[in-house]
Amino acid sequence: MLWACLRFPGLAFSAAFAASPEAGPSALLDNKARKRVIAMANPEAAEAGVRRGQSLAAARALCPALRVRPRDAAAETRLLAELAAWCYQFSAHVSLVPPYALLMEAGASLRLFDGWPVLAQRLKEGLSAQGHAYTIAATPFAAASWVFAATADGMVIAQPEGVIRMLGALPLALSGLPRSSIQALESMGFRHLNDIFHLPRPELTRRIGREGVEWLDRLRGHTSHILPAWQPPADFEQRMEFDSELDGSEPLLFPLRRLTRSLANLLAARDGGVQRFVLTLEHARGEVTPIPVAMAAPQRDADRLFELARTRLENSTLPAPARALRLHAAHLPMFRPTARDLFEPIRGEGLDWPTLDERLRARLGDAALKQIMQVADHRPEYASGYGTPGAPFLPDHKRRPLWLLKQPCPMHPHPAQLLAGPERIESGWWDGQDMRRDYYIVRTVQGQHAWAYLPAGTLDGWMLHGWFA
Amino acid sequence: MNAIATPTLAQVLDHPGIWRRSAERQPRVRALATGWESLDAKLPGGGWPQGALSEILYENDGLGELDLVMPALAALTQEHRRVIFVAPPHLPYAPALVAAGVDLRFLHEIHAGTTEAAWSMEQCLRSGCCGAVVGWLWDIDYRSLRRLQLAAESGDACAMIFRSAEHAAHNSPAALRLKVSNSDEATYVDVLKSRGLLTTTAPLLRMRA
Structure with missing residues (x-):
């Protein structure tokens, strides 16, 4: 077993400022306290003197440009779960350690990822691409990893003896014991974990309680501790609320990228794809604009999902500025990479249809x-149209031509021979486009088979309407 | 048939209808069944050559030139492979397409002028995600045809070009050239050129007789 612990010290910030990029001095408000006090400040704010526990008024006085948002515990939990989803691609056992850490069992998959350095590099690339700062440590014991992730970023110890030696040198203040226990032990003159590792157990239990002793056991791997494994959920719903109303599609792109990436992370964890999802823009007074996004086949690539959603967003007209953006995917189907014959080389550029479709649209235009x-209509010119084909139905029609002329046109010379007909088509009296025609299948002098009609009841005035090509 | 006097063994083995396991020579023509039995029997590989350009030259609209390709296209759409119509001269008519067995969800139509049409065809062929790309390109020149043939090879797609029968006399890089003409109230399909086909002078198919 090798437990890797990832701690995200900036998680609360990322969660609270998810809808807009974090820039400049910012701070989070403690929403549990009765007074408005600062719970956390970013480095820029700390430089200006903003500290934890300060009142909001004092902080504003020190730093007028301070951006403040309340801590959002629900968003933090969601973000942590999203990170777990992303880590799930590296390990089958990922466990949440609220409020801002994850544990994953990396030992079983080390061979797959070519050893720890490669795995650590992939974690680093993936997480920094998503803009998350983190510290990491890996040891055979989950609790020790958690402690080292806070104190010794990047440390990896595979041998239990090494872990215990390193733990021994750790100051008590960093041991993860409850604050009261640390104070009690320090007042007795103990400074390092090594000092208390060898104390008789009953006496130690009396001083720091059974939980404290159990924690020390877990640090050293004396007792195993079962960590709940995170399970990917079966659907995806995420919402982002904005500080101010956002007008037009441009400012929505940043939150949209966050949402689609978060969706892609879940899809990677589920080894699934998404074929349709709905973007919902929420406006003032409870109005909403739903924008459905559908794909030809399940997709899971973050960039592709973003591009698709972005095109749809930019093509829709927004009636009012948006206050919040929600992405909901009710159904996450299996993702099947395009099946190919083992012996068949990849065809051409190996594009899929959506990519080709977009390339063509980009040059030729959507139209x-x-x-x-x-279309279920008896009138020939309305029975076929441009649009999204639905379920096919076989019309009980007689034979119909493969080519229909854009406009019926007078036929010269007249047909050489009638092959079938007449078929009376009389319809459309309800919408002013009524027609009464006798359709025939005819042969022309050149031997072409044509679909032509006469106005009902006449024998002259042949009109050509289609070709049996 | 007296066109081939005394074929040597090598010539016989060279016939695309013969597949030899041991030889490094793979079957040269992979094909898509046309759906016309008598035509399949005579074409090398038994149908429209895949990964190649086929040219259909026809005298007039309405001789059955689309009927010739429709069974193969319908079969492709039923296998969920895409078929693209580029610059069709008239409206493809849904009731007839459905009756021919086409799954409309996999049929796409591209409207474009001549240069754009040739570009679109090439993109579709090269992409590797289209089963067949059918174009009505009247004024396409030899160089563009050659590009389409290469694109079809690289994307392993079936390319089909419909052109006027006037072009029959011109040179073409297409792997298969068919001519659809009418006489005596019947439609005849003649082969002008075919890779790997032993020469024949008889029409390949008589339709609508």
Whole structure:
């Protein structure tokens, strides 16, 4: 077993400032205290003298440009779960350690990832790309990893003896024991964990309680502790509320990127994909604008999801400025990478349809790409249209031509031979587009098979409407 | 058939209809069944050559030139492979397409002028995600045809070009060239050129007789 512990000291900030990039001096307010006091300050704010426990008024006086948001415990939990989802790709056993740490069992998958240095590098690349600062440590004991992640970033010890030696040198203040126990032990003259490791157990229990002793046992791996394994959820719903109303699609792109990346992280954990999701913009007075995003096949790539959502967002008209953005994916289907024959080389550029579709649209314009749709209408020119094809239905029609002319046109010369007909089509009296026609399948002088009609009841005035190509 | 006098063994083995396991020579033509039995029997590989350009030259609209390719295209869409119509001269008519067995969800239409049409066809062919790309490119020149043939090879897709029968006399890089013409109230399909086909003078198919 090798337990890697990742601590995210900036997690509370990332969660509270998720909707807008964190910039300049910022601080979080403690929402548990009755007075408005600072719970946490970022380095820029700390430089200006903002400290934990200060009243908001004092902090504002020290640093007028301070941006303040209340701590959002629910958002922190969500963000931690999202990070767990991302880490799930490296380990089957990921455990949340609220408020801002994760434990993952890395020993079983070390071989797969070519050893710790490679795994650590992948963690580093992935997490810094997502903008999360973290500290990490790995030891065979979960509790010790947690302690070292706070005190010795980057430390990896595979041997239990080494862990105990390192723990022994650790000052009591950093041992993870409750503050009261640390104070009690320090007043007795103990300074390092080594000093108390060898104390008789009953006496130690009397002084720091059974929990304290158990914690020391867990640090040294004397007792095993079962960590609850995180399980990926079956759907995805996340909402981001903004400080101010955002007008137009441009400012929405930052929160959108966060949401789609978060979705992609969950998809990676589930080894799933998403085929449709809904972006909902919330406006003032409870109005909402839903923007459905659908794909031809399940996708899971963060950039692709973002690009798709972005195109849809930019193409929709927003009736009012947005106050919040929500992304909901109710169904996360299996992701099947395109099946290929083992012996068949990848065809061409190996693009998938959405990529090709977008490339074509980019050059030709949206109007140039169309799909043909069946419409349940008896009038020939309305029975086919452009749109999204639904479930096919077989019309009980007689034979129909593959080509329909854009406009019926007079037929010269007249048909050489009638092959079938007439078929009377009489419809459309309800919308002013009524017609009464007798359709025939005819052969022209050149041997072409055509679909032509005569106005009902006449024998002259042939109109050509289609080709049996 | 007296066109081939006394074939040597090598010539016989060279026939695309013969597959030899031991030889490094792979079957040269992989094909997509046309759905017309008598045509399949005569074409090398038994159908439209895959990863190659086929050219269909026709005299007039409405001779059955689309009927010729429709079964193969319908089969592709039913396998959920995409079929792209580039610059069709008329409206493809949904009821007839459905009746021919086309799954409309996998049929796409691209409207474009000549240069854009050739570019679109090439992109679709090269992408590797299209089963067949069918274009109505009247004024396409030899160089563009050659590009399409190469794109079809690289994307392993079936490329089809419909052009006027006037081009029959011109040179073309297409792997298969068919001519659809009408006489005596029937439609005939002749082969002008085919890679790997033993020469024949008889029409390949008589339709609508």
